[in-house]
Amino acid sequence: MKWLGLLGLVALSECMVIIPVTQMKTMRETLRERNLLTDFSEEHPYSLSQNATNDQNIIYHPLRNYKDFAYVGTIAIGMPPQEFTVMFDTGSSDLWVPSTHCHSLSCLTHNLFNPHKSTTFKLLDNPVDLIYASGRINGVLGQDIIQIGNLLHFNQTFALSQKQSKHFFQNAPFDGILGLGFPSLAIQGTTPLFDNLKNLGLIPYPLFAFYLSCRRENGSVVMFGGVDHSYHTGKLNWVPVSRTHYWQITMGRISMNGKVIACKRGCQAILDTGTIFLLGPSRRIAKIHRLIRVRPFESLQYTVPCNTTSTLPPLIFTIKGIDYPVPAQAYIHKNSEGLCYSTFRNGKQHENEAETWVLGNTFLRLYFSVYDREKYRIGLAPAV
Numbered sequence: 001m002k003w004l005g006l007l008g009l010v011a012l013s014e015c016m017v018i019i020p021v022t023q024m025k026t027m028r029e030t031l032r033e034r035n036l037l038t039d040f041s042e043e044h045p046y047s048l049s050q051n052a053t054n055d056q057n058i059i060y061h062p063l064r065n066y067k068d069f070a071y072v073g074t075i076a077i078g079m080p081p082q083e084f085t086v087m088f089d090t091g092s093s094d095l096w097v098p099s100t101h102c103h104s105l106s107c108l109t110h111n112l113f114n115p116h117k118s119t120t121f122k123l124l125d126n127p128v129d130l131i132y133a134s135g136r137i138n139g140v141l142g143q144d145i146i147q148i149g150n151l152l153h154f155n156q157t158f159a160l161s162q163k164q165s166k167h168f169f170q171n172a173p174f175d176g177i178l179g180l181g182f183p184s185l186a187i188q189g190t191t192p193l194f195d196n197l198k199n200l201g202l203i204p205y206p207l208f209a210f211y212l213s214c215r216r217e218n219g220s221v222v223m224f225g226g227v228d229h230s231y232h233t234g235k236l237n238w239v240p241v242s243r244t245h246y247w248q249i250t251m252g253r254i255s256m257n258g259k260v261i262a263c264k265r266g267c268q269a270i271l272d273t274g275t276i277f278l279l280g281p282s283r284r285i286a287k288i289h290r291l292i293r294v295r296p297f298e299s300l301q302y303t304v305p306c307n308t309t310s311t312l313p314p315l316i317f318t319i320k321g322i323d324y325p326v327p328a329q330a331y332i333h334k335n336s337e338g339l340c341y342s343t344f345r346n347g348k349q350h351e352n353e354a355e356t357w358v359l360g361n362t363f364l365r366l367y368f369s370v371y372d373r374e375k376y377r378i379g380l381a382p383a384v
Helices: 027-032 034-043 193-199 282-291
Strands: 017-024 070-077 082-089 095-098 122-132 135-148 152-164 176-179 207-211 220-224 237-240 247-251 253-256 259-262 267-271 278-280 315-319 322-326 332-334 340-342 344-346 356-359 367-372 377-382
Touching (some): 095 135, 237 247, 247 315, 259 282
Parallel strands (some): 267 356
Antiparallel strands (some): 017 070, 135 152, 207 220, 237 377, 247 267, 367 377
């Protein structure tokens, strides 16, 4: 998420925790269809107390899927609990929500945490300045009870925003962000939420996994403490983490039509559930856009004729000797206005850094992903 810019969880002593995520419209489409989405929310309300179990003693939650790129879910903070929609983001490590002390326009369009209404809130008063590529928040640190699902309650440090960037967060389909990256990405002196779960022994295994669906009937989930293998086909292929900061791995090459077009000598890849695109160095992205015949339309960049989707070849990411194809139907997106555009974008890349790619939800919808903090590795397998 810091490059570009889930949900009830129940902890049982020997169980795996599965948390549903809701797939939301893009920010532009959310704003355009706000009345429609309001009606939908009233007709299909989400509650933290809604849970269902299967024979494996896994907790499931009902999902609402808006068929687009942002995946979000519900948590609660404080006593009595105040509910918030957050993005579960492997590309950052901090938890933050907007507070009633924030008067930015972007705060006024979201749920605000009122510390005065929580009997368990503790103000830490440390200043916070979080910078994302798509926006920025300023605020203070606090501590309170976090509720994820209807049984798990634990004390957690989090940020309360007092000022937020207008252009990104004002129309975002989430109130805040829950980061799942490594502690080195977090605000200095704080313990990220997942590390807190792990340290408190609230999950049986120190890992989590994402299944990000683009199909309404299957829904999307993030799992804590175990893996439900019914969400993928074949075996998980494990890749060691190359740097414990982002969820970063080494990638072998990127090819199309049997020809290597990027990452020729190997490169780095970051798996980021907070990013919707496939990000890479500008020169490599320009080459891919030439190959897939991107044609800017009026003021719109990255557009491509929709009728070429069926003829364009897949882009193949090779990771630890395994090919992970991304077909044109995945890397070209058709919006509600009938325009098709490429999901490849330029990522931040310093001149002396190794070639680095960010594999966002365009990739992660195709491949079930597991993030193992005990063995510092990522597991990948085709999603069902």
